[in-house]
Amino acid sequence: MTKKKKWVFGIFGLVLVLAWLFPFYLMIVNSLKPKREIFTNTLGLPKDGTFDNYIQAFQDLDFVKTLFNSLIITVGSVVFIIFFSALAAYALQRVKTKLSGAVFMMFVAAMLIPFQSVMIPLVSIFGKIDQLNRGGLIFMYIGFGASMSIFLYHGAMKAIPVALDEAAVIDGATRWQIFRHVIFPILKPTTVTVALLNTMWIWNDYLLPSLVINKEGKQTIPLKMFFFFGEYTKQWHLALAGLVIAIVPVIIFYFFMQKQIIAGVADGAVK
Known part of the structure; x- marks a missing residue:
């Protein structure tokens, strides 16, 4: 396998890994947000992370x-x-x-x-x-x-x-x-x-x-x-x-x- 093909397969594999991990990222970061922030900042990290959701x-x-x-x-x-x-x-x-x-x-x-x-x-x-x-x-x-x-x-x-x-x-x-x-x-x-x-x-x-x-x-x-x-x-x-x-x-x-x-x-x- 040539170096170019290895790079192509490597990039393709990385894209698949990120696609697989993305739902887990959304679930974890949004579980640390208040309800309103989930809809206003769905993809971003929580501004004021809290574990109150987990307790409740x-x-x-x-x-x-x-x-x-x-x-x-x-x-x-x-x-x-x-x-x-x-x-x-x-x-x-x-x-x-x-x-x-x-x-x-x-x-x-x-x-x-x-x-x-x-x-x-x-x-x-x-x-x-x-x-x-x-x-x-x-x-x-x-x-x-x-x-x-x-x-x-x-x-x-x-x-x-x-x-x-x-x-x-x-x-x-x-x-x-x-x-x-x-x-x-x-x-x-x-x-x-x-x-x-x-x-x-x-x-x-x-x-x-x-x-x-x-x-x-x-x-x-x-x-x-x-x-x-x-x-x-x-x-x-x-x-x-x-x-x-x-x-x-x-x-x-x-x-x-x-x-x-x-x-x-x-x-x-x-x-």
């Missing part, structure tokens, strides 16, 4: 309780998605029959079904069995998150030699022991990738929780954020401060898992 947003969101609700739903859903998807992918990949192939293709095809097409009947059925609660919501997330997760695990398991299973069987291991102690540890990069993708989706989801658990005291952070948008007024200064508070847990999670995520992406690309 923290109180209005009832953040401790709301954070707990989001954590329970997100962590519970992601843990079950990882557990069941890894097991299902292991069975579908190791037991190679026409039935297992057909079941796997059904999971792949399910990724193409939009949620909106099953939204009304799903909520109606769960309402009839009295499961419009956090437990029912976690169950729904498992169903919606399983297809993509099984697809990722299935692809990663193709590169794990069957000889490992056979050696473990010779040593007297059961199928569960083979999966638990031999296969699943090898899938760590894929597991981290699955955890991140599902965490970001479930943590930020608004539509499904609004249909299932939109009750006072049970709301997740995205649902509670709607408190700042009334019929006649929109409290942008508090909403932006609330958004900053809401994304902090996900950013912390991402930075802790960054190495494993990069390893998982590279591992999947090679396989």
